[in-house]
Amino acid sequence: MPRQRLLVYCGLPGVGKSAASAYTADQCSATRYRTDEIRKQLFDDPEYTAEETATTYDELFDRARRDLEAGETVVCDATFRSQQLRARAADLADAVGVGFDIVHVTCDSDIVIDRIESRTDSVSDADVRVHNLVRDSFEPIERDHVVIDNSGTLEETYRQIDHSILAVSNA
Structure with a gap:
């Protein structure tokens, strides 16, 4: 039986976090939360201010906690650009007593x-300028x-996830 855990998919806009996290959530029967979706649920016309971002992550962590405490595995999909946000996720997993993994999605x-410029129907508003801004501020x-x-x-990508993430979760 797979062990319960919190999986954090992080990385720059446009690298494919959403495709990778969706596959993982499906394979693990996990609940998946995306900050892109949460932000638009909370704000009618997002301006991407620091306050909006903090509120969005607070809501992400509240939802994740609720589901983890209910016994579910949770996949979070967000940039998680700062060490502080990643530590907060680890602290949540520790407080609830579940496994924790960070998955850093990268891409050339x-x-x-090319992917960002060809997006047509994406909940993400990130363009190349935003990608570059996040790249410059993404903490190791x-x-x-x-x-x-x-x-x-x-x-x-799915083979990498099967080998690196899913094999561990079913061990």
Whole structure:
């Protein structure tokens, strides 16, 4: 039986966090939360201020806590650009007594730009400018984590997840 845990999918806008986290949530029968969706539920016309971002992450953590305490596995999909936000997620998992994993999704820069520029129906508002801003402020991950390179096909990404994330969760 898979062990209950909190999985945090982090990385820059456009790298494929949502595709990777959706696959993981589906394979684990987990509840998945995306800050892109939560922000739009909370704010009719998001301005992406620091206050909005803090409120969005507060709501993400509240929802995750509620579901973890109910016995569910939870997948969170957000940039988690700061060490503080990643530590907050780890503290939540520790407080609830569940496993915790950080999954850093990466992708070649040229591919990311192509993907962002070709988006047509995405809940994300991030464009190349936002990608570059987040890239410049993304703090190093200074704890154990898994890296998933989403530069290739989705099937290749899924194989990495199957091997690195799902194999561990079913151990």
